[in-house]
Amino acid sequence: MSEARVIPIVPLGAAQAEVERVLTICNACRYCEGFCAVFPAMTRRLSFPAADVDYLANLCHNCGACLHACQYAAPHEFAVNVPQAMARVRGETYADHAWPAALGALYKRNGLVLSLALAAGLALFLLLAVARQGSLWQAVEGGNFYAVFPHGLMVSLFAPVFLFVVFALAMAVRRFWRGISPGAASAEAVGEAAHDALRLRYLDGGHGEGCNEADDRYTLARRRFHHFTFYGFMLCFAATCMATLYHYLLGWQAPYGVTSIPKLLGISGGVSLVIGTLGLWRLNVKRHPAQGDAAQRPMDRGFIALLFLTAASGLVLMLLRGTPALPLALCVHLGAVMALFLTLPYGKFAHGVFRVAALLKWAIEKRQPNTLGVGE
């Protein structure tokens, strides 16, 4: 066998060893090859060293199809449960690749309670700061929240956090990527990975009818709610970028009118995020218990809750901006946003970054010749 790359022999952890066990069965079975990219990627391998396990685990979208379709699922003695085994490893890859490494442990703590407590704590801190200036309950002319928190202060609070988030996630993915370097990415591969990520291709079940949630029925619900969430988030992000451009490039100060571009983007993004996160919450609660890793549900829900809180408080803020409740609403919103950002690199958000990296690896890998000739 010609192995161009040298795989460091890293002993497998317990979660990785389970994925290796399960994939060894799958590789001899292959009935699920039509569902997603994990199986075709698997068939290019005969063994599953740690880096490959991490890669395949992040390529899995936890759609659940291959659990319900598995002839070896419990009570069969092989007890194959691919989505669960993969989910456990995914959780570990986020923590193990975290930057700085010491903060990896935060993944275990970013549960619902902590996320909400952090948001509440930050909001309270801001409220106290505002209250000290005696301006907690006051209508602000034109809904101008810079009168409550000056623009410079906001930038000095959020810009460093934002830059840190981007840097920390980039460092984490870099380590993940190095585990198996599949070679250079062609434009075509990048395009395909982007397309697959943006469309959530592998939540279509391979037949366009979606994935499994509560039972063996296929549903597009998760794909749709995820789209609402993701694109809602991106619209909000675009709104912020737009506002930043207005501010620095054009010298236009907020607040902007309801029909301005930042506002339109922000409102539609906020509404979309609210719909998406409510839907994902409901699906998370109703999910078949054997799918995924139950231990990660607090982290999932913490992230969903912060996204929801950020979006909902943003919308409330907009509605209340002419009233004396503005400072209060603003503090709650900023608390939520700050908590969301602080937890981004150490919570569920990381799945997006790792998944895109895995999709890109796959897009590169599938374009390379398969060195195995197992045929049939």
Place this chain on the structure above:
Amino acid sequence: MVDVLVIGGGNAALCAALMAREAGASVLMLESAPREWRGGNSPHVRNLRCMHDAPQDVLVDAYPEEEFWQDLLKVTGGKTDERLARLVIRASSTCRDWMRSHGVRFQPSLSGALHTARTNAFFMGGGKALVNAYYRSAEALGVKVRYETPVDRIELQEGRFVAAHSGERRFAAKACVLAAGGFESNREWLREAWGRNERGEWPADNFLIRGSRFNRGVLLKHLIDSGADAIGDPTQAHMVAIDARAPLYDGGICTRIDCVSLGVVVNREAKRFYDEGEDFWPKRYAIWGRLVAQQPGQIAWSIIDAKAVGRFMPPVFPGTQADSLAELAHKLGLDEATFMHTLDRYNAACRPGHFDHTVLDDCATSGVAPAKTHWALPLTTPPFFGYALKPGVTFTYLGLKTDEHAAVHFNGVPSDNLFVAGEMMAGNVLGQGYTAGVGMSIGTAFGRIAGTSAARAALREGQHV
């Protein structure tokens, strides 16, 4: 009283239940397994053999009726009812849309099985996804399903079905479809059928069952004892050589050993006994179960060297590995001297050629018996691997005789309201041998016919009352 009672819970039973329900009958299904084990052997299937005259959705090229028929004739050695076989073949070309309407999804074959993409349609997610889809559809249409209800007896009146009994429970119906599978997991019956060999062994005691533990043939035996006409030979079954470490039941597809044609196979006496390179493995796959069943202790070992790695489907269990052939013999517990003699003779007999495991190549042995006629490379590159093989029974062929309406026959007379489908009658078409995917073709065709016939019988009877 329910119109149609369907006994069994696999592919044939589900096809029958759906068709009967679509024809307007009320339907009750009795499945012996609990819900999580439902479906018998059907959750283990992968594909369906389909006739088609031109490329169709997942099927490439053409696989016309005549070619399908010739393939069947060849594997069965003529032990097939041409009328029923042609009915199955024709039905296989039109059933996919109906299957789709009940949620079954097909996929293009991905991992290198291009030659089967011509003859076989692969199920997305395999047989369990198919079974799940059928159950969802059946329940949505109002078919009632009772799990954990093994039927042990049928009440008959002059060749007519009256009721089925499961322990104390009695289920009366106007018509009934029997689709309770073969008898492969009835160890006593297998033992009886295979008998004792000249070495004093009971070969069937060493068989592994690739599919369901619930296919015990209780009804098959009961009906034959009640005078139903049978067809086929109880020792005929689809038997392959599988990993000896496979579970006793439900090992399914993943326990197959695909490296036979790349190396040599020796028995417990460390001797070769058959041409490992006779033909492509898929074509020879189904003969090795019987070959191993005839060896002492019903066991054999497939031996390969490092050259074969990466050229066959990865096995589910790791092989026994050694750096020399002598060490391998030792690790496998085989007599080292005989093993070395066998391997040395084989290695010396390999003639140079152009090895290509994707065609019938010209690497053959000369001067050794049995010969290896293709892919004969000397086993010289360490590490060496050995995989122990045992016979794995897929399904049995003995069944109930039937006709184009799927009726059960008593002394040559078709019953008006008792029908049969699937493995329980597959022997009408498949007296011996096997060609991949034809089990599902038979079960789907006859399941649908039996369901329609039963609904017609029940609704006709309804008008009299």
